[in-house]
Amino acid sequence: MTPQQVTLRVNGVLRDVLVAPSDTLLDVLHDRLGLKDVRYGCGEGVCGTCTVLLDGDPVSSCLMYAVQVEEREIVTLLGLLGEDEALHPLQEAFLRLGGSQCGFCTPGVILTAYSLAERTPRPSRDQIRYELGGSLCRCTGYTKIFDAIESYLEDRACIEEQALN
Amino acid sequence: MSDTTLVSRVGAPVVVPQAPPGREPDVTAPQVPSPRDDKPPVIDTPASAVAPMHVVGRPLAHHDFIDKVKGSITYAADWELPGMLYARIVRATVPSGRIVSVDTDKARSIRGVAAIVTAEDVPSNQLVERASGGLGELLVAMPVLAHDRVRFAGEPIVLIAAETQQIADDAAELVQIEYEELPGVFDPEAALLADAPLVHDEGNVLVSWHIQRGDAQAALEGADVVIEGEYRTQHVEHAYLEPEAGVGWIENDVITLRVSTQIIEHATEIAEILALPANKVRVIAAYMGGGFGGKEDMTVEPYLALLVWKSRRPVRMIWNRQESVLASTKRHPFVMRYKTGATKDGHIVAQDVDIIGDAGAYPFLSARIMFAGAALSCGPYFTPNVAVRSRAVFTNNVPTSAFRGFGAMQVTLGYESQMDRLAETLGMDKVEVRRRNFLHKGDLIPTGETLDTAVAVEETLRRALARLGDKSVPSGPLKRVGRGFGCNMQPYGRTIWFRDRSSAWLSLQADGTLLIRSGVTDFGAGQAASLCQIAAEILGVPLERISVYIGDTALTPPAGGTFATRQLYMSGNAVMKAALSLRERIVPVAADALGCAVADVEFEDGRVIPATSPGEGAGNPEGISLGELVRLCEARSVDPTVLFVFHAEANHRGFDPATGQGGSFPDYTYGTHAAEVEVDLETGEVQVLKYAACHDVGRAINPLRVEGQIQGGAMQGLGYALMEEIVLDEGRIASSLFANYLIPTSDDMPDVMVDIVESGEGKGPMNARGIGEPPIGNSAPTIANAIADAIGCRPTRLPITPERVLDLIEAANSKAALGSTGRPDPAWR
Numbered sequence: 001m002t003p004q005q006v007t008l009r010v011n012g013v014l015r016d017v018l019v020a021p022s023d024t025l026l027d028v029l030h031d032r033l034g035l036k037d038v039r040y041g042c043g044e045g046v047c048g049t050c051t052v053l054l055d056g057d058p059v060s061s062c063l064m065y066a067v068q069v070e071e072r073e074i075v076t077l078l079g080l081l082g083e084d085e086a087l088h089p090l091q092e093a094f095l096r097l098g099g100s101q102c103g104f105c106t107p108g109v110i111l112t113a114y115s116l117a118e119r120t121p122r123p124s125r126d127q128i129r130y131e132l133g134g135s136l137c138r139c140t141g142y143t144k145i146f147d148a149i150e151s152y153l154e155d156r157a158c159i160e161e162q163a164l165n
Numbered sequence: 166m167s168d169t170t171l172v173s174r175v176g177a178p179v180v181v182p183q184a185p186p187g188r189e190p191d192v193t194a195p196q197v198p199s200p201r202d203d204k205p206p207v208i209d210t211p212a213s214a215v216a217p218m219h220v221v222g223r224p225l226a227h228h229d230f231i232d233k234v235k236g237s238i239t240y241a242a243d244w245e246l247p248g249m250l251y252a253r254i255v256r257a258t259v260p261s262g263r264i265v266s267v268d269t270d271k272a273r274s275i276r277g278v279a280a281i282v283t284a285e286d287v288p289s290n291q292l293v294e295r296a297s298g299g300l301g302e303l304l305v306a307m308p309v310l311a312h313d314r315v316r317f318a319g320e321p322i323v324l325i326a327a328e329t330q331q332i333a334d335d336a337a338e339l340v341q342i343e344y345e346e347l348p349g350v351f352d353p354e355a356a357l358l359a360d361a362p363l364v365h366d367e368g369n370v371l372v373s374w375h376i377q378r379g380d381a382q383a384a385l386e387g388a389d390v391v392i393e394g395e396y397r398t399q400h401v402e403h404a405y406l407e408p409e410a411g412v413g414w415i416e417n418d419v420i421t422l423r424v425s426t427q428i429i430e431h432a433t434e435i436a437e438i439l440a441l442p443a444n445k446v447r448v449i450a451a452y453m454g455g456g457f458g459g460k461e462d463m464t465v466e467p468y469l470a471l472l473v474w475k476s477r478r479p480v481r482m483i484w485n486r487q488e489s490v491l492a493s494t495k496r497h498p499f500v501m502r503y504k505t506g507a508t509k510d511g512h513i514v515a516q517d518v519d520i521i522g523d524a525g526a527y528p529f530l531s532a533r534i535m536f537a538g539a540a541l542s543c544g545p546y547f548t549p550n551v552a553v554r555s556r557a558v559f560t561n562n563v564p565t566s567a568f569r570g571f572g573a574m575q576v577t578l579g580y581e582s583q584m585d586r587l588a589e590t591l592g593m594d595k596v597e598v599r600r601r602n603f604l605h606k607g608d609l610i611p612t613g614e615t616l617d618t619a620v621a622v623e624e625t626l627r628r629a630l631a632r633l634g635d636k637s638v639p640s641g642p643l644k645r646v647g648r649g650f651g652c653n654m655q656p657y658g659r660t661i662w663f664r665d666r667s668s669a670w671l672s673l674q675a676d677g678t679l680l681i682r683s684g685v686t687d688f689g690a691g692q693a694a695s696l697c698q699i700a701a702e703i704l705g706v707p708l709e710r711i712s713v714y715i716g717d718t719a720l721t722p723p724a725g726g727t728f729a730t731r732q733l734y735m736s737g738n739a740v741m742k743a744a745l746s747l748r749e750r751i752v753p754v755a756a757d758a759l760g761c762a763v764a765d766v767e768f769e770d771g772r773v774i775p776a777t778s779p780g781e782g783a784g785n786p787e788g789i790s791l792g793e794l795v796r797l798c799e800a801r802s803v804d805p806t807v808l809f810v811f812h813a814e815a816n817h818r819g820f821d822p823a824t825g826q827g828g829s830f831p832d833y834t835y836g837t838h839a840a841e842v843e844v845d846l847e848t849g850e851v852q853v854l855k856y857a858a859c860h861d862v863g864r865a866i867n868p869l870r871v872e873g874q875i876q877g878g879a880m881q882g883l884g885y886a887l888m889e890e891i892v893l894d895e896g897r898i899a900s901s902l903f904a905n906y907l908i909p910t911s912d913d914m915p916d917v918m919v920d921i922v923e924s925g926e927g928k929g930p931m932n933a934r935g936i937g938e939p940p941i942g943n944s945a946p947t948i949a950n951a952i953a954d955a956i957g958c959r960p961t962r963l964p965i966t967p968e969r970v971l972d973l974i975e976a977a978n979s980k981a982a983l984g985s986t987g988r989p990d991p992a993w994r
Contacts, residue, residue: 022331036243037236039454041406042486042903049406077236091234095226098869101877102689103233104240104406104454132911138404138455139689141880142909143916144873 006070010035011079017066025061025069026050029076037077037107041136048135051108052076058112058134077107080114090114090152099148101139108135113149122153198379198549199514215864215925215932219769220701220708224869227708228694229452229687241425241451242410246479249412250279251330252472253337254484255323256492257315260561260896261349261362264313264342269323271339277332280476282324284312287471288440294528298662301822302372302532302557305365309438309467315344316364316526317563318897319492326472326480349561351896353523354500356558364526364559371524371557372532374539376611377825379550381506384515388506392586396503396579397962398945400523400891401496403568404908407454408489409464413472414479416447419719420470423449427461427686428726432718434463435470446470450686450716457688457881458567459493461728462529487901494529494566495891497522497557499538501579506550507587511598515550516611518542518579522572524557525564531557533660534565536820538572540829543611544580545622545654546602551611553825561896567728569881573655574942581651581946582959595950596626599652606926613826618934619926621861622652622835628920629839632857636841643846646854647955650839651946656830657730657935658813658928662820665813667735668722671700671743673751673805677771677791679706681713684724685736690937691870692732696740698866699930703744705768706791722808730834730935733866735811737930743809751805754798759785814928832927834934836860838879838943842951846974849967851887851952858943859920863927863934875940876917882944884909890964 003018010033017032029038029052038061041049045060052061053075080088087095090110100106109132116123116131123131128149129142137145215222232238269281284290291306311322323340327333348362355361356369363369385391411424420439429448436446453460465482472480484493504517520538524531539555588598604610604620629650639646659665669683681700687693697711714721724736748768756763761775774788789797795805813831820827841855858879865871888907892899900906927934945963952970953959958977962969 027330030243031245034245036239039240039406040242040408040483040485044486044902044904046903047406047486081235085235085237087231087234094234095230098224098226098873100230100233100689101691101873102405102407102453102455103229103238104689106233107236110234129912136404136406136908136910138406138457138881138908139877140873141876141878141917142911142914143876144869145911146916 004067006067008066008069008074009071010074011076019066021065021067023066025064025066028066029061035076035078039104039107041104048108048112049105051111051135053111053115056115056118058115075111077110080110089155090117093148093152097148097151098144099140105135105137109137109145117153117156122157125150215923218702220698221866221931222864222868224867225698225708226869228697228713230694238452240407240410240454241412241423242481242483244412244423246412246414249479249481250326250328250472250476251333252324252326252469252480252482253333254321254468254488255325255337255340255342257311257318257320257322259315259344259346260318262315262344262346264311264315264322265345266343267323268341271341272325272336275332275336275339277328278325278336279328279478280326280472282310282471282475283322284308284310286475287438289438292434292438294530296528296530297372297532297536298660300820302528303367305367305371305528307527317561319563320526321468324468324472326476349896351560351562351893353521353558353560356560364561369559371528371559372535374536374555374822375825376539376551376553378611378613379515381515381517381550381552384550385504385506385517388514389509390507390587390590392505392583392590394503394579394583394586395961396501396582398499398575398578399963400498400563400565400893401568401885401889402490402891402906403457403459403493404906405455405457405459408486409460409484409493410482411465411469412479412481413469415473415477419445419447420473421447421449422466422469423451424466424469425453425460426450426464426466427453427456427688427728429684429686429716429718430723430726431463431466435466438467439470439474447719453686453688455688456727457569458571458728461567461726462494464493486903490891490901490903490906491898492563494564496568497524497531497534497565497572497575499575501576503579503583505583505587509591511587511591511593511601513546513548513602516543516548518553520555520576522555522557523562523565524559525562526559527564529564529566531565534567534572536572536660537656538576540612541573541654541656542576542580544577545604545620545652545835546580547604547608548611553611562893563898569878569938570655570941571729571938574938577651577653577942578945578949578963582949582961585950585953586959599626612820612829614828618832618928619861619924620835621922621924622654622837624922625835625859625861626650626652626837628922629837629857629859632918632920633839633841633855637843637854639843645844645846645955646841647844647951647953648839648841649947649950649952649954650837651943651950652837653939653942654833654835655730655939655942656833658734658831659729659731661813661817661828661831665725665731665735666810667724667739668808668810669696669724669736669739669743670722670808671740671747671806673704673747673791673795675792675795677706677795678710678712679704681711681740682721683736683739684716684718684721685732686716686727688727690874691867692727695733695737695866695870699737699740700744703741703748703768705770705772707771710771730937730939733933734831734929734935735813737866737933739809739811741930742811743807746809747805747807750807751794751798751803754801754803755794758789758794758797832934834860834862834936834939836939836943838947840947840951842948842955844952844955844970846956849970849974851948851965851970853883853914853948856915857918857920858940859922860936860939861922861924861934862936863929863932864923864925865921866931866933868921871921871936872919874936875919878940879917879944880909880914882941883914883948885963886945886948887964
């Protein structure tokens with residue numbers, strides 16, 4: 001298959017890369033562009049470790065071809081970091097409350113939670129449970145993941161309230 | 166009679182009455198040991214609570230967890246090297262057969278294929294596992310690559326390395342293997358029959374352990390009640406989210422592998438396979454994306470090493486998920502048959518237990534796992550007369566090996582179901598029947614050893630039940646709510662005849678920062694991070710000024726692998742003792758500089774300061790920085806570096822397989838889980854409504870991480886109880902899709918409520934106990950007991966799927982309809 005050049009917009013940076021039509025977005029991000037926070041876990045779209053945000057929505061990059069996403073906005077977990085690699089408050093909450101153990105699922109989990117938080121100001125714990133259904137975690141038992149997400153949402157609501165007053 | 170004070174994590178110390186159960190005279194036969202020998206009551210825990218510390222005991226988040234939440238950590242599959250090749254393994258497609266021919270010509274002809282390895286190419290094509298430590302398993306060699314015979318579907322036969330993964334995968338498809346299928350055996354009980362096909366010429370029974378104490382037969386005959394039960398468990402997949410992976414290369418003529426492994430010490434076995442001296446293989450452990458025992462045996466290592474050795478180029482090997490489901494080791498299915506004898510007031514007089522474990526096609530660690538199953542088969546209950554037999558049996562199924570809990574977790578379903586049934590039979594309270602039998606410090610366990618640390622299992626039971634709160638009301642007329650609980654004990658540390666040791670090397674540097682080097686591997690449970698907290702506590706170095714280097718056979722002193730809940734116990738002790746020794750060495754220099762007594766030097770916030778209050782003549786009340794202290798030490802030729810080797814208790818006797826008595830494990834962690842479930846009588850579905858877990862961890866080094874271990878273990882246990890099963894049909898896995906292997910998602914189970922007991926007695930650093938494996942053991946009996954409470958019939962086979970629940974209800978109904986002693990027909994039918 002003839003490789004073709006595509007331009008991917010990843011974490012705000014335009015990257016040119018030669019890809020075969022059959023190259024998955026996961027393989028291109030992980031192997032070609034060096035984004036090790038996008039991880040192979042099953043190749044079936046079941047586990048969520050290859051999750052990226054595509055125009056803001058969480059998708060399984062193992063189920064997409066790189067040629068499908070040219071010029072669209074791709075965000076990986078590393079893309080949430082601020083200046084000087086400052087942790088995003090959501091990442092901070094995961095660190096503080098033990099939402100990450102082996103860490104392999106963490107990018108998919110945080111990106112999915114981030115997307116939920118962007119869409120919904122104060123999701124309930126049950127909504128969080130439901131939304132994270134596509135991100136498997138084998139270490140934490142999920143409780144501390146929910147705790148971390150809720151803590152972030154509470155802090156954010158407080159800050160917003162203060163800003164209004 | 167004694168009182169025990171335990172400290173609660175969230176409240177004031179609580180005084181818990183720990184009255185030992187009654188020690189009535191023997192009611193069975195005079196020559197048979199009685200429920201409790203006549204010995205004085207023992208105090209289960211010291212009266213003191215654990216004293217607060219500065220860094221240990223705090224829920225600090227640091228080290229690898231920072232990289233993990235950022236996304237910047239690099240796992241085994243994440244390294245790339247110049248000219249790197251990509252690998253694929255060609256595996257057997259039949260469970261039992263003779264290899265007639267292996268044709269790799271077509272594969273070899275594809276452009277981009279760089280190396281192909283078959284059995285003939287392997288310098289020493291065999292692995293001989295001695296998991297029992299020479300105490301009696303068959304010595305059966307496992308080929309690295311199958312040559313004439315295949316014994317399970319998924320057995321590796323050919324290795325390929327190519328310029329791209331696609332080429333390697335394509336070439337693998339073109340390898341042609343012709344088999345002559347042979348009769349196989351797929352059920353361990355069938356494999357025990359005289360005319361069963363032999364998986365190995367040496368025989369189908371890999372090991373048969375016996376643990377004997379007293380006279381179980383006589384005690385059962387004299388018992389007031391005997392409860393008989395049979396329990397069955399299933400093949401389970403570890404399902405770590407990071408598949409088996411690694412990258413290998415040659416550097417300075419050394420085959421170097423950076424892999425996802427629990428044990429870097431496999432380097433010596435890899436060298437043997439390659440017929441190289443051991444100094445020519447180096448293994449580096451990346452932080453694992455989960456292990457749970459599944460990366461305790463070698464996974465990619467020998468195959469990766471062979472391809473690197475053959476191609477002389479860097480190679481990456483990642484097992485794809487379907488390959489991992491197909492061919493990685495699984496948890497042993499157990500068939501357990503229990504006979505429990507007791508007096509009419511509920512004291513256990515004997516246990517007769519027979520366990521059969523399906524080892525699959527090759528030995529792996531089955532011999533040791535079946536020992537753990539045997540040794541722990543009576544649970545945390547005093548059992549004066551014991552007869553246990555535990556066998557690992559070969560089949561042509563996928564091999565089974567280590568998985569969190571290691572044989573000691575399967576038997577919880579047996580002994581905790583038996584306890585509930587004993588209570589039901591005697592019309593006794595389920596808590597009370599356990600209270601009367603709980604082990605206490607000073608008691609003998611079935612192997613004849615005396616427990617020498619606190620047994621706070623009763624306190625864990627009290628707290629777990631308390632966390633459930635008020636009982637829920639069923640959500641509909643055809644729903645039933647029930648409650649259950651399960652207690653357990655799980656060893657931490659290796660079987661003691663392996664004379665375990667671990668080392669740590671600490672260096673205080675000229676700027677006051679600290680380096681810790683120790684060959685531990687890290688699953689994500691905080692193995693490395695906890696070492697920092699322990700060292701910080703003793704040396705007063707701020708956590709951000711400590712770096713820990715782990716898992717490298719070339720650069721870190723050996724720590725013995727992360728398994729058997731041993732790392733905190735072993736390497737935690739090594740680091741603690743290294744830090745104490747370092748402190749002892751440099752404290753005289755500090756005392757001189759501060760003008761105070763050695764005993765008055767405090768290590769805090771990166772400084773040494775005199776404890777004496779101002780005005781009491783201290784020469785230097787401000788203290789000096791650790792950097793300054795190191796420079797003073799160097800000026801006096803005092804070396805601020807310590808290598809410490811910690812040895813597990815050495816004053817033990819080995820286990821004697823002939824008498825079934827002797828040394829087994831260094832110590833145990835005790836706990837209880839409690840659950841409330843709702844069973845749908847129409848669909849058989851079980852919804853877990855509430856779940857609480859409590860374990861005694863001696864002292865929590867990092868309470869947040871302890872909670873995380875308990876919650877995660879409980880959740881894996883819930884998957885095992887209710888959902889997970891690798892279904893095999895005549896040795897073939899029914900589906901290797903991850904989509905078809907159901908593990909709990911975020912939406913399946915309730916939050917796990919956790920309570921931590923700190924008895925202040927454990928053999929780890931600062932009296933900690935290990936908590937890695939223990940919390941997976943309680944879930945299955947907890948759920949089975951809750952379901953039995955809800956519907957009046959008892960699940961004895963895992964996983965407890967809706968179909969099985971419906972079958973149970975139906976069986977109970979037909980029994981009732983036939984007028985037998987089954988439970989009455991539920992009102993809904």
